[in-house]
Amino acid sequence: MEFPLVTLPGTILVPGHVIPLYSHNQHEVAMLKSVVDSPHKTFGVVALRFDQHRHIIASIGTTAEIYSVKNETDEASGISTITVLAQGRQRFELIEYRRTITGVLLGKIRILPDAELGNALYPLQSSAQRRLCCHSDREEDMKVAMDSKGRIISCVRMKPRSKLTRFSNANLTWWPPWVYKMYDTELVMKRIKTALQKWDDKLHPQKLPSDATKLSYWVTQNIPLDDTLKLHLLSINSPIQRLRCALGIMDKCSVFCCQHCNKDITGMSSIFSMSVSGPLSAYVNPGGHVHETVTVHEAHNLSLQGRPSTEHSWFPGYAWTIAQCRHCYSHMGWKFTATRKELQPRKFWGLCRSSLVPGMADLNEGPEQESSWTPVM
Template sequence: MSDSESRHSNTISDSDEYNDDSEHSERRVRRADAIELDRAIEEYVNHSHVSQYDQSLTPAHKYLGNQLRETSGRAVYEEGVVHVLPVIFLGINVVPGQILPMIARSTAMSKILKYAIARNRAFGVSYKLNKNKRTYGTIVEVFEHTDGIENLPRFHAKAMGHQRYEILSVKPFPESLEETIVLAQIRVLKDSTLLDPYSTLCLHPRRRTSKHDEVCRKKDMGQTQWPEWVYKQFDVNHLADRLTDKIRMAYKDVKISDDPDLLSFQAVRLGVFNQEQVSDLLGINSTNMRLQYELNYWNKNQSMQKFMCARKECSIPVCNMSSVFPMSPEGPQGTYCNSWGQIHDMITVTELDEDLDVTSVGRPSEECCWFPGYSWLIILCPNCQNHLGWRYLANNNKLMPRIFYGLCTRSITSTRNYLRDERPDFSDDLIIDY
């Protein structure tokens, strides 16, 4: 064979080998594509069977049963006027718009509910009766309850918070020695909001449009000796925007209200303020001032990133604040009642701290579960055995989230100062009218 023939033969041989390698490579690519397609199909099939938890079930409080009777009408108390109202000291606060579920098993709860339902269905809820400072609370009104409660030792009810009040004086509840219920003289507090501090400065308010707000404001500032930042301190929308930014920095999955008044109450139901602080904040008449206090508190505690065990001399980290997420359209913090009639304020989180090995008590149970489709398990702090809350497990593998946690707000804190009893005092000059 000549050299040219030999080179030609080698070329053909190399070409055949290249073609064989190319065919093998194409087969491998096709095989990989097929495997990837099978995986994609499998993931799609699995995902198509996954169902997200229906958050509308939570505020319905289905664990109270389906036999509750709806009521009609609404009691509205005149603001600034003294009224007599039955009040219960629950150890928690209720804010306007909040639902309060109740299972009346205790004598105190049973008596005040029967008393209220027999009249206009309204009663007051306060955190506790203060001796050295003013006591505030919220009027709640029963809107659903078990029928025929007169002769029942145990019954269920739902109430909603409406108006805020200040307690002026108290006297014992009729035919009762219970210290947690009283008949109180209250004054209903008036809600006031300074909407636009610039409006009185505007030379031509009718000509102002949304496009010219900033331009007009700068011109209006020329009429006053005060700089713009002074007025911004009282601009309710500016305050709401600043507080919203603070909340979003700490919580990633929480929907925030655009209404400044609603935001001022939503901010106290994120696990940041303890019950005494919330009680004091309820005494502030002005939405502007309430937002100022809340914003000031966030500014003083810029380092808030974790929830910790609230028991003194513990302070073990429990979870990141960014783990907070809602299991209800009302937000991540809710009020619930167990089968023994105990009322808990609870905030839901996706996960606990990696280093926190909580102690679990008992076996998963569906009894009186606040989230339909889940079972609960009591969890304790591994350091001090404080009751932190509950672990929730989905009964169906396709229900999402599979696992989440509910933390008692009285068992956690977001600031170490609270652990040392250095609590900020909001009680001075709280009643402020603009």
């Protein structure tokens, strides 16, 4: 199918997440208005970067459905502006594109599937086996003694009555049980939620999506990866494999560094959520530029520029101050300080995802740097 495309530098839309857009470019305003008037209200979003005086466009993108729109026209100049909120829907592969005479970028795309893996051992289990299978990792196998005030006195793990597990029948196949456990949906989701709690101990597993596909998109959105790694996760067509890949990245990543000079900026333990959608969200400034911003408690090797300002603050009640790298002077984000006594935290940092690169144990195992990018003609 063919969709109009919006190219955003340093921003990658993930299905299920919201992106704000503000534009005063008349060609783009006209295009978004035509999308709003269409039945499906959908356009495509692809990432854009600059390399050697040319534009490089990502070959993987996400369709976005507009659910909120605001049109304004300046009476003196007659210039129209548009503000929209759009939610990511489906991943797509950009096959080819063309630019119309009005300057609108139209892309021929192919929607990418999400192949969910089923229980490969289920056909080998009889109904009696399914009833007798034990789940030793569940809370029902724990016996807890409590006093009159509800305090835990002792906790004893009871031995399961049956030695049968969901993976017992793996011995009847060519593969040992540990192979099936690597791709088991329940176990992979439990591992990724445990790893996420190490990043943010206030992040409750109950608040995370219970569906594997939605959880894989939540993780892809909220880990502050660089564009190449994030596009690599989006290109994977299996949510379980996407979660496994993200888990491998999280196990290797300990710090986040400046993309330009590789100086240590913040650690993964400093990440926290200021938004209900997670620690990383997209915000748009009055100039129409979209910033994917991750919120952290602490940051290093940064210097502040200018005075604090509350004008157009993304976080009501907080004043922002521009932050740049102390070594290479590149823009890294903002420091936010509370202007009201009742607000907590009193200060935090909002760092641009496009300005950070994860400090990995071995970057050589990552995807090729140019595999997801195509020059824009």
